[in-house]
Amino acid sequence: MRYEPDALKRKSRELEAATPQEILRFVFATYPNVAISTAFGLEGCALIDMAVRLKPDVPVYTIDTDYLFPETLALKDLLVARYHLNLQVIRPLLTVEEQERRYGPNLYESDPDQCCAIRKVEPNRRAIAGLDAWIAGLRRDQSVVRTHTDILERHDHDDGRPYVKVNPLANWTRQDTWAYVLSKGVPYNDLLDRGYKSIGCRPCTRPVAEGENERAGRWAGRGKTECGIHTFSAKKAS
């Protein structure tokens, strides 16, 4: 049943009643070659805490776009020290300088989709290339685009091999995530206490006002809501 579409869909529905920890337990027992992706948002911090309690050496990767906030980099170091994280940092193929020579300055303004393709989507493809299962921290209530997130989703690598994307927090709300983080004393990004609710790259992230959607501060005013990592292969088991 590791990749068989109908069985995966049945298992995904069955896991709707499971806790994130039960979902992680199932994934660790079923897919030996697995990793967690994180940009060290609130969800990623919660997932890391849960996962290392079950599998201390679980592989974790993050993409350093070269545009991260210093607070995010400090949090990364704190989490590595606290959990002895088995962390891999993936970088884009182009430095910012090389990108500017090729595409001009501030590509994040002139063509943010291209910038994300270079600095996030391509590195993520490389990061998941050998995996059987990729664990991410998406929640359905984060945005309209994420409403249909399944707990288990079957996708294909570029070479056609299947993998499963796992979203253990799909059912959780932002309040659930905060409750977990605070109750377990999980470190989180200082920017979350300064009006930011979703944190990506510096040039594309602003704080949000009370009542705004939590992702409203990402690419604000640019007609863009996702970097493409979670939408580039939206083919689900069907």
Ligand code: SF4
């Ligand atoms: S979030 Fe902004 S700076 Fe970061 S990769 Fe995308 S467009 Fe570039």
